[in-house]
Amino acid sequence: MIALGADHGGYALKEEIKQYLDAKGIPYKDFGCYNTESVDYPDMAKAPCEAVVAGECEKALLFCGTGVGISIAANKIKGIRACCCSDAFSAKYTRLHNNANALCLGGRVVGAGLATELVELFLTTEFEGGRHARRIEKIAALEG
Template sequence: MKIAMGADHAGFRLKDELKELLGQWGHQVEDFGCTCGDSVDYPDYAEKVCEQVASGAADRGILICGTGIGMSIAANKVKGIRCALVHDLFSAKATREHNDTNVLAMGERVIGPGVAQEIVKVWLDTEFSQGERHIGRIEKAMRLEGK
C-alpha cells in the first residue's frame, strides 16, 4: 500500500517512527514533512498529504500533530477526504469498517508510539464493511462537500 504521511512540529517524531515501521511492514511511504521541531502550520502538511490521497497518488494518508485535532479539521476540508482522529483501537477499526476513512489523524502529545503503532496496524488491516447502510451514510456525508 502507498501511504502519504505528514506532520507538524508537534508530530514529526512520531511520524518518523511510524514511517520506519510502515516500511518494515512492506508499505511504500512518501513523507511530506515536516522534519524538525521548528514551528510550522499544520494545514500546509494536511493539504499535501490529502491531495495525494484524493488524487489517487496514495492509497491512504496519515497525519500527526500535537493532538491530531488541527490535522483532522484541515484534512476534512479537502474534497474526497474522510479523515478520522483516532486515539484508540476500537475507533481505528470502526472508522475503517463503517466510514471507509482514507486518512488517519493522531496526536503525538496524546498517545505514545506503542499505541500509535497498534492503531496504524488495525486501521491499515481493517477493510470497509461495504454494508448498504454504511455506503448510504458515507454518500450523504460526502454530498456535504458541495454545500
C-alpha cells in the same frame, strides 16, 4: 502507497511510524515536515490529502500535537474522511463504517506503541460497505 504529513508537534511520532512502515515493507511518501521547527498543521495536511484524493496514495497518516487540528484541516479537503483516533476501537470502526482515508494521531497524546497498533488496524481493516456505503454517499453530498 501511504501519504504521511506532520507538523512539528507530530514530527517525532511520524518518524516512529515510518520505522513501522519500513519494517512491514509498506511504501509511503513523506510530505513533511522534516524536523521540529514550527510549521502550521493546515499546510502539512494539504499535500498528503491531495495525494489521496488524486489516487497517488491509498490513505494518509497525519500527525500533529493532538491529532485534532490536522484532522479538522484534512476534512476541509473534498474527498477526505479524516479521523482523529487514540483508541483501537475507533481506529478499526472508522475504517469498517466510515471508510476513512486519513488517520490523524497526536504526538503529544499517544505513544509510539499505541500509535503503531492504531496504524496497523487502520491500514488492515477493510470498509464493510452495505448500509454504510449509503452514509458515505451522504457525507460526500455535504461537500457540495
